[in-house]
């Protein structure tokens with residue numbers, strides 16, 4: 001295969017004032033992984049190039065970096081598929097401070113994980129005579145998420161983390177799911193309450209980047225959705241995110257469409273006066289710009305059909321073993 005150019009981010013914290021890109025030419029051979037190319041460049045062209053690697057087999061998670069703007073594992077990705085106009089651009093993972101070149105400071109990631117106590121906490125009063133067993137069905141609940149290799153690719157490309165460094169982040173929420181759904185763990189309620197606090201499970205915007213970039217079956221967004229369902233079923237609904245979800249459904253059920261006057265107030269809470277005062281400036285600005293929705297509620301023409309769909313859903317959910325409560329379905 002012909003020679004291509006690797007355009008690689010270079011920076012050394014504490015020494016350089018701004019980053020630069022260095023270019024290296026390399027002839028690709030069929031099947032070369034990105035990691036093999038980097039090893040080749042470091043071994044034959046520039047021994048100062050810094051990046052992390054260990055297993056070379058997509059197990060340790062240390063070789064995550066950005067190629068052409070997106071996070072991936074260098075050891076799992078063939079270089080040929082990344083070439084654009086003869087170039088592959090490599091950058092360090094996003095949303096982290098850079099230590100040197102492609103090596104980032106992962107402390108924000110580890111710090112976030114520590115907040116959800118990522119270890120099994122069984123009921124210690126119940127002393128088993130042997131290991132705590134699970135059935136295959138019970139294990140299936142956590143099967144996907146146990147494949148997480150803590151590579152931080154999801155963290156790198158999470159859009160919420162770009163603007164809110166306090167967000168727990170996709171891998172942490174996936175890890176919380178792993179223990180909430182583990183039948184051997186006794187702290188499920190506590191864990192759910194922890195992640196429904198501000199900056200937790202309700203702050204994800206569903207962009208899906210984490211699942212797209214995840215090199216394993218963890219797929220954080222799917223785990224976040226399952227966790228949200230679990231917290232609603234557990235009745236943990238006293239948070240803006242949960243109220244927003246409930247308000248969205250109420251709005252659809254009553255009006256057949258989104259009522260944009262009702263939803264913000266329902267989300268902050270009807271009796272939350274400081275919260276309501278806090279969103280009023282936004283409403284006023286919308287009114288001044290003539291973007292505010294009409295004050296009188298609007299019902300779609302066939303709202304009866306929407307109500308029937310909700311009713312049918314509720315019946316099906318109940319017959320499938322749901323609780324049939326308002327949180328679970330509809331009335």
Ligand code: SF4
Pocket residue numbers: 154157158159160161169170203204205206207208209210211220221
């Ligand atoms: S889906 Fe949510 S957690 Fe995943 S990257 Fe987007 S905002 Fe972040």
Ligand code: SF4
Pocket residue numbers: 061147148149150151152153154155170171174210213214215216218219220
């Ligand atoms: S969830 Fe996926 S992308 Fe995120 S740390 Fe785990 S394996 Fe990596």
Ligand code: FES
Pocket residue numbers: 053054055056057058059060061062063064073074075076
């Ligand atoms: S070197 Fe271990 S995952 Fe790539």
